[in-house]
Amino acid sequence: MAWAQAYTTAWQVARPFPPVALPVGNAVGHVLAAPVEARTAAPAFDAAAMDGYAVAGAGPWRITGRVFAGHPGTVPPLGHGEAVEIATGAQVPAGTEAVLPYEDCHRDGDAVSGTWTARTHVRRAGEDTAPGDLLVPAGRIVTATAVAAAAQVGVERVVAHPRPEVDVLVTGDEVVLHGSPGPGQVRDVFAPVVTAIVERAGGRLCTYRRIDDDPAALRAAIDAAQAPVLVVTGSSSAGVADHLRDLLDERSATWHVDGVACRPGHPQALARTAGGRWVVGLPGNPYAGLVAALTLLEPLIAALAGHRPRPLPSAPVSGTAKLFPGGCRIVPVDTAGDGARILPGARSGSLRAAASADALAVLDAAWATGAPAPLLHLP
Known part of the structure; x- marks a missing residue:
């Protein structure tokens, strides 16, 4: 596809x-x-917008009390020529025509005088x-x-x-989730990537497990998964240790995407089981898996969460890339400035180039340097 x-x-x-x-x-x-x-x-009541004096009628005004925000009970109304000292946010007494800020007033005992401008400094209810x-x-x-x-x-x-819940199954005898890898082993790199993409799309990661390269173990893990979306890494290709396809076919799954014409990330998949669970298959190579997660997982989660489809941003992309005649080449880019610059060194099994990028550019077979291309922003 x-x-x-x-x-x-x-x-x-x-x-x-x-x-x-x-x-x-x-x-x-x-x-x-x-x-x-x-x-x-909002406001729910007439409230003072400044610290000062709530006044009624012409001044000078006789001060009859003091009102703070959250004042309990009913504040007596103001008569003509009366004032109360008041705090910002406090309910003004009935009859208040304005609040005079302290800096615009002069107090002499129980009397206050000042200039009443066009601004009343009263927030009226509603x-x-x-x-x-x-x-x-x-x-x-x-x-x-x-x-x-x-x-x-x-x-x-x-x-x-509701926010879609997601379970993740990381397949591979060589993968370790914690600690230092031993001989022939590699550390899992999908946890931060998948978590960030799921969260950004509006979902929530529930469980994250490693499964041996064994069809029975993967079958049991798929059947035990509870979330409506299941992500399986490293078992979506056609190798001897890739069992996802057969297990989903056993469950009469409907395949919506079965391989994508892009490099890297070709062996990615999107299916739905007869029971209604969504399954996203990501390649086991780190950069290929990142490409697939942005291609299939993020839009799927976003759609389930209620987001509306939106066009991808694009920008002129400059640099050199080995194009894929049968589809797209997806490359890491730096988008500083008006365009995007291809960063060298991208390989299916390495995230080094992507680590210093802020987006991936999707280059079709006809792309030439300087031409625009869609961008996938990195999490």
Whole structure:
């Protein structure tokens, strides 16, 4: 399958999980399935916008009391020519026409005089937000700022799509997850990459396990997985130790992507079992696996989380690359400035070049230096 088709397929085959009602404080990172509307006014009451004196009528004013933010009980109304000393955020007494800041006032005992300008320094109830006003539209990600704004106007629950949960199975007798590798062994490199991509796309990593190159072990691990998305690394090719295809065929899986015409990252896969679990197969080579995760895993998770498909950014790419006549060559680039510059040394089994890049450029067979290409931003 062509790379662009594979990327689009991962977006299109998945549907967002059904929405649920969540406490607003637990909704950060979720995509809204319904708009958030204000339940109460903001401000909820007429409040002082400055420290100073709340006054009524013409001055000078007789000071009748003092009001702080959170003052309990009812504040007596102000009559003509009266004032109360007041703090920012405190509820102004009924009858208040303005708050005079300290710096604009002169106090003499129980009397205060000052200049009353066009600015009243009173925040009137509902002047920012009225009940029913739209706060955040559907389709937006719930941010911490949105949560704070929602709390300000009485919102306690929101309707959002659940964040997809992901289990990861790392296959390979040679792979170690912790400690120093021994002779013939390599340290796992997928944990930080897959975790970051899943989180960025709106998902949540649940379990991360290593499985021996044994079909029975992989079969048992697939059957034991609980998350709706399963990522399997290192078993998606056609080698003697690659068992994913046969095991998924046993489970009557539907194959949406079975190999992609790109270098590196050709043996990547996207399937769905008869039971409804999504399975993403990533090549075992580190750079190839990174390419595949950005090609299939990220758009799949984003679609399940409720994100809408969005076009990839592009930029003019300069440098040299060995193009792949049958598809795309995917190279690490530095995007400083107006364009992107190819970084040398990219190899399927090495992340050295990608470590100093901030994106991967997808170069088709007709690309020439200076021509634009799609960019995949690195996590």
